Amino acid sequence: MIFREALITDIPEIQIVRHTVKENTLSDPKLVTDADCEDFITNRGKGWVCVIDRQIVGFSIVDLKDHNVWALFLRPEHEGKGIGKTLHHLMMDWYFDQTQDLIWLGTAPNTRAEAFYSLQGWKKVGVVNEAEVKFEMSYDDWKQFNVTN
Template sequence: MTIREAKIEDIKQIQIVRNSVLENTLSNPNLVTDEDCREFLTIRGKGWVCEIDNEIVGFSIVDLKDNNIWALFMKPEFEKKGIGKQLHDIMLDWYFEQTKDNVWLGTSPMTRAEIFYRKAGWTEIGTHGKNEIKFEMTYKDWTAKKQNQTLSS
């Protein structure tokens, strides 16, 4: 298993992962284009992928322009293996190295993603879009969480 920075050449496989999810699905797969992915990976922020046997099984992308987690998705068969947590943590570490601004995300209620973000220390701050839960992470909360993880290991 390898976690590395995402490249433009990864977009085809990133799209496969994004469209394989069983929750937080896109109403229309064409809503997120390859050009959108390229822009978020190269202009607006940065992304990471997890590869197993040369296949991308998960990815995360953060948007510095809107201070937003744009994507964190896993192929269903690779969930619950700790890969999402690793992608999440690498992404937030990088984000808070770039800025101390709060970062937010939206996710559907009553999903595994909602549970994941609550467990990861995100704070619910309202709603977003089509009845999504809006979560926020502050620099202070992230650094405290990382410090507690270090102390407990």
């Protein structure tokens, strides 16, 4: 299992991972283009991937411009192995090394993702994008979470 920064050449496999998820699926796979992925991992923020047997099985991407988690997804068969937690930690440590600004994310309610983010110290603050649960994390909350976990 290898964790590393995402590269432009990883985008086709990132898209495959994104389209294999069972929750938080895209209503239209064309909504997130390769150009979007490239912009987020090269201009707006940064991304990380987990590689097992030369195949990307998970990825995370954070957006410094809008201060949000743009994506964190795993192939369903690789859930529960600590991959998501490691990708999350890499992303959040990098984000808070760049800025101390509050970060937010949205995810579908009543999903494993909602439970995951709660366990990672995120605070529910309302609703975003009409029906998603909105979470926020402050710099101080992230640092405190890392001390206690």
